[in-house]
Amino acid sequence: MDKVYEMPEIPKRNSNDKFDINSIIENIRKSNIQRFEKIASKEIDRRKEISDRLRKIHGYDEKLTDREVIEIHEIRNEIIEKERKKQLRSDIKNQLIEDGLIFNKRKSGETKRESVPQEVADRIWNRDGGRCVKCGSNEKLEFDHIIPFSKGGSNTYRNLQLLCEKCNREKSDKIG
Numbered sequence: 001m002d003k004v005y006e007m008p009e010i011p012k013r014n015s016n017d018k019f020d021i022n023s024i025i026e027n028i029r030k031s032n033i034q035r036f037e038k039i040a041s042k043e044i045d046r047r048k049e050i051s052d053r054l055r056k057i058h059g060y061d062e063k064l065t066d067r068e069v070i071e072i073h074e075i076r077n078e079i080i081e082k083e084r085k086k087q088l089r090s091d092i093k094n095q096l097i098e099d100g101l102i103f104n105k106r107k108s109g110e111t112k113r114e115s116v117p118q119e120v121a122d123r124i125w126n127r128d129g130g131r132c133v134k135c136g137s138n139e140k141l142e143f144d145h146i147i148p149f150s151k152g153g154s155n156t157y158r159n160l161q162l163l164c165e166k167c168n169r170e171k172s173d174k175i176g
């Protein structure tokens, strides 16, 4: 850690000298310049060290200055972090929708239902034993959205169940 401030050397004077304010000011000025030069040179060294490391890892163009390499790297990290948050946000949101804690408000017109992927359909069929989960019937079975599609429920394993036509209609009537 640099000293925040170093006292400039004050010239000694003989008792018969005039008090030399100009020489004191000059000394303060010199000492300040030295101090800032030291800080600047440390900063340049630090930048060089970091950019050398980044060049080795990422192979940045040699024409780029140390400063540019660091800047590019910082922006890269920013973008990666932003995308990571976006992905995480979307995963958490989907989980909350599946858990029924929030609803996915679809824009009007965005009502197209995607079909249940075959692989998901097979797993649900096996899980529910090929029967209506309400009454146990194995006739006229349908895939029912536990959280309705209109309220943001999606075609996922967790959100679908087998219901017979009759039980499915009863459920729809209740929801309205």
Ligand SMILES: [Zn+2]
Pocket (backbone or CB within 6 Å): 132, 133, 134, 135, 136, 137, 163, 164, 165, 166, 167, 168
């Ligand atoms: Zn049923």
